[in-house]
Amino acid sequence: MVHADMYEIEAIIISTGWSIKNVDHVNHFKEIATGVIDAYQKDLPNLIKRSDQHGFSQDNEKQEIGYWPSADYLKKRTMFGSKLMGMDKIGADNKSEGSNFIIQLADEDDGRPLWVTFWGGGNTLAQSIWQVQENRSKSEVEAFLKKLRVYAITDQDRPQKSDFESSSHAWMRYNFSDDLLFIWDECAWKFQNGTGKSNWSEYEKNIQNHGKLGSQYPKYKYGVEGDTPSFLHVLPNGLNNPDEPTQASWGGYSKWGSGEDNIYSYVNYKGNGYDTCRKYMDHFYPAIFNNFAARMDWAKEGDGNRNPIVAIDGDQSIDILTKKPLQGTTVVLDASASSDPDGDTLNYKWWIQPEAGTYSGTVNIQNSDSNKATLEIPANSAGKNFHVVCEVTDNGTPELTSYRRIIFEPTE
Structure with a gap:
């Protein structure tokens, strides 16, 4: 949430995943999300000082970089998606507030892509695609898919040790690879998970108990910040065009190829793709952590360090x-x-x-x-x-x- 000014957060959709074993767990995760937003609300008076913001006039408009959305805006856009895992659950009985809202967002008259990052299973998006297929022409489905971008942290729409064909991720990649940009990460999240864990003392010192958000930051269970590469790939810091996964980013590197299930998408699970991803994650890790720590300083103190502005031949934008x-x-x-x-x-x-x-x-x-x-x-x-x-x-x-x-x- 301390990066909320860098994105237009359209929705926070609670779905399934390896850490969510049943419907009760799904419900509990919404409580967690709401608690984090409550903490964000308490830190907002400090965070908005970073961009000298007054009020929340852009909540229902196009949000520019540097704009911090209100907590009320975020709560209204926090909702349930699919509560059951797997491709076999997709269909008429699986519609949710989340699947309907994704369709609504993609249909908006907005030329920007809609990034859907999977921190768990992605069958809420699969359900959205299924619903569109049921009601629209082939060309309309293609237009819908071309509006979307996916960055998936592993494949969590299946039990962890089961075959990939039970997952809706495989269905999306197999059937829609011509129109749906799909990044399947099996490198950056593992690097971040392990490196964060081995550097946990730095998180205790610089992240935990920094503001109300820091008080919500838990001791790790499996790893640290493993899902974070999915949104760091989209971070507008001048480093990469998110639509080009071969451009190394804070979310790693991936290239077009066959995945673990022999279906093509942007992958990095082995060989040169994996090694290249690890190389860049290792290079960028100090900058990623420092950026996080500095933003937590703002949450706590309402003051802190800010990023340089890079001007190339006089151009001060972040454009490539x-x-x-x-x-x-x-x-x-x-x-x-x-x-x-x-x-x-x-x-x-x-x-x-x-x-x-x-x-x-x-x-x-x-x-x-x-x-x-x-x-x-x-x-x-x-x-x-x-x-x-x-x-x-x-x-x-x-x-x-x-x-x-x-x-x-x-x-x-």
Whole structure:
């Protein structure tokens, strides 16, 4: 909830999963969600100071980055989805407030995608798709699916040790892969789970008992923040386009391929995909944790460190930039107009993410730790692309990092 100003939270839908064994458990999880929102409400007077917000005028409008929604807004959008697990439950008798609301949201006249992140089982979304199939034409179903994006933390729409075919996740990926972007994560959540657990003392010190939200933060049972990569992938920090899972993000990395059940989607459960995901999660973990800790400071104190603003060639947005220089030339990338809202000193790091591009050769970066980097555009790179990331970290407490991604598409 201390990241609530970075998203337009459309709904919090309580569903099933490995930690929820029966309908009573589902009901209990709604009580947990409501308790967290109550704590958020008590911390809001401090949190809104981070963006100098006054009032909640955007609750029922398009919410901009930096806007903190009211607790009343969040409670109204907290609801039950499917209370029973598995594909065999999908059908006319499985409709829920959650499945109906997903359809309503996707039908809104809003050009933005609707991200549905699965922290448990995803059969509430599967039910929504089933309902749309029953009432709409093929082209209308395709349009509905193209509005949606899925990031699933493992596959929890089945008993943990059972076959995948019993899960509605498999049904969605098998039947709708042409129209539904589906990320099936089996790497980032495991890294976060284990790394958070091994660094638990830092969570005790910097997260627990920081504000009312910190008082709600429990001692781990299985791991720490294992579901978090699903929404960190969508975090608007300049690092990635969430629609492109090969662009490394705070939610890891995945690539198009066959999953554990031999159905294609964006996966990372083994081989190069898994290793690449682990590499970037390891790289980003300190920045992810520091960002969380700084926001908990705001919840507690109404004050704290804030992220740098990265400006590339004068552009201060978080948009991904595209440049089309001639191959064989030299290009200077200028981040000297970057700034920090707290006046902190900034440190720079420029690097290539090779997995995101199509150029397989070496790209040399000179002055990669300066606010101005020089790139030598390879002589054989026309018609291909490569990705440069600018990473800017302040010297505040804790140190916070922001990013920009620049895609080079050299020409002849």
